[in-house]
Amino acid sequence: MIPYGKQHITEQDISAVVEVLKSDFITQGPKVLEFEQAIAQYCHAQHAVATNSATSALHIACQALGLSQGDYLWTSPISFVASANCGRYCGAQVDFVDIDLDTVNICPKKLKEKLVLAKQQNKLPKVVVVVHMAGLSCDMQAIATLAKEYEFTIIEDASHAIGGQYHGKPVGNCQFSDISVFSFHPVKIITSAEGGIAVTNDKALASKMRLYSSHGVTREQATFTNGIDAPWYYEQHCLGQNYRMTELQGALGLSQLQRVDNIIEQRQQLAKRYQTALTGLPIQWQQPVDDNYSAYHLFVIRLNDDAKLTREQLFEALREANIGVNVHYIPIHTQPYYRELGFNQGDFPVAEHYYQGALSLPLYPELSEQDFDHITTTLHTLLG
Numbered sequence: 001m002i003p004y005g006k007q008h009i010t011e012q013d014i015s016a017v018v019e020v021l022k023s024d025f026i027t028q029g030p031k032v033l034e035f036e037q038a039i040a041q042y043c044h045a046q047h048a049v050a051t052n053s054a055t056s057a058l059h060i061a062c063q064a065l066g067l068s069q070g071d072y073l074w075t076s077p078i079s080f081v082a083s084a085n086c087g088r089y090c091g092a093q094v095d096f097v098d099i100d101l102d103t104v105n106i107c108p109k110k111l112k113e114k115l116v117l118a119k120q121q122n123k124l125p126k127v128v129v130v131v132h133m134a135g136l137s138c139d140m141q142a143i144a145t146l147a148k149e150y151e152f153t154i155i156e157d158a159s160h161a162i163g164g165q166y167h168g169k170p171v172g173n174c175q176f177s178d179i180s181v182f183s184f185h186p187v188k189i190i191t192s193a194e195g196g197i198a199v200t201n202d203k204a205l206a207s208k209m210r211l212y213s214s215h216g217v218t219r220e221q222a223t224f225t226n227g228i229d230a231p232w233y234y235e236q237h238c239l240g241q242n243y244r245m246t247e248l249q250g251a252l253g254l255s256q257l258q259r260v261d262n263i264i265e266q267r268q269q270l271a272k273r274y275q276t277a278l279t280g281l282p283i284q285w286q287q288p289v290d291d292n293y294s295a296y297h298l299f300v301i302r303l304n305d306d307a308k309l310t311r312e313q314l315f316e317a318l319r320e321a322n323i324g325v326n327v328h329y330i331p332i333h334t335q336p337y338y339r340e341l342g343f344n345q346g347d348f349p350v351a352e353h354y355y356q357g358a359l360s361l362p363l364y365p366e367l368s369e370q371d372f373d374h375i376t377t378t379l380h381t382l383l384g
């Protein structure tokens with residue numbers, strides 16, 4: 001079966017991890033720090049806090065922004081559940097903003113409408129998690145303008161988007177947000193096995209995130225409040241978690257980061273070849289946006305309503321042809337957990353319409369010419 005995504009591990013990656021195994025530090029040590037600095041530099045941000053997953057990074061981002069019970073967090077219904085769950089971990093109420101069908105990202109116009117209404121009801125969000133779907137940045141300028149007017153903070157869930165660019169600058173530079181989060185899960189663009197990172201330009205937010213990622217415990221003497229300064233002494237200042245990244249993960253991530261631009265170029269080329277090869281079929285794909293360079297974590301197609309197969313039939317037929325397609329994503333608000341919180345089918349009609357036709361085609365740098373041709377030919381046979 002041709003998978004929809006696949007990690008790329010080189011001999012250099014393997015040596016980097018083995019070197020750590022032979023060193024004195026396998027949990028906390030120099031590699032994680034080096035990885036944090038390299039990511040911050042790569043995306044033109046000031047600070048980075050590495051974690052054991054993007055889910056953890058989203059959680060500490062919410063904690064650092066002070067999200068708690070009685071607050072609202074808004075996000076896109078078309079994302080992985082982690083984009084919404086981070087709000088629930090903090091006891092906040094979660095709500096969603098419908099998407100734009102062309103970009104599959106949160107729609108700034110709908111966001112504005114919802115904000116106007118929320119202001120009247122005194123239910124404005126504290127945090128909005130925007131998701132750069134499949135690697136295409138959201139309209140950050142428009143969203144940041146609304147953030148100023150309605151006084152909410154912004155977390156970019158850039159799990160799909162490392163290596164992408166918005167207005168000529170790397171995604172994650174936080175020009176239009178408070179915190180950006182990347183995932184290094186093996187299906188993502190670069191991997192540290194499990195792993196994630198939160199980047200920010202705000203020093204205080206970075207310190208808080210570091211605290212929350214490690215039990216709420218600090219060894220920074222300058223911050224001590226008990227008036228004790230013994231060499232073994234540390235203080236717990238809040239209730240944090242153990243979300244730290246290991247040296248093994250840091251070394252793998254650092255090694256992978258050296259190739260990220262090359263990986264994005266290959267993904268861009270494959271996406272362009274899909275667009276050319278699939279022209280004329282009853283399908284849509286994410287519309288390119290000016291000045292917005294997608295990292296192409298996924299190549300998502302959406303089947304037209306009048307196509308001769310349903311998405312389910314197309315999914316089955318492609319799987320039968322050994323093409324491991326997938327679906328990104330089931331609208332979060334339709335999950336039983338969120339239904340229990342009061343959401344219903346029909347609440348976010350554009351997201352639900354998108355989902356009816358959505359299918360992710362295989363996309364990864366090592367996808368062979370032969371496999372690519374097999375995928376596009378099969379699609380023509382099934383849909384043409």
Ligand SMILES: *Cc1c(COP(=O)(O)O)cnc(C)c1O
Pocket residue numbers: 052053054055056079080082083131157159160183184185194195196
């Ligand atoms: C993968 C993903 C996450 C979670 O990442 P983990 O590193 O697996 O925790 C969160 N949000 C989005 C949009 C993702 O695709």
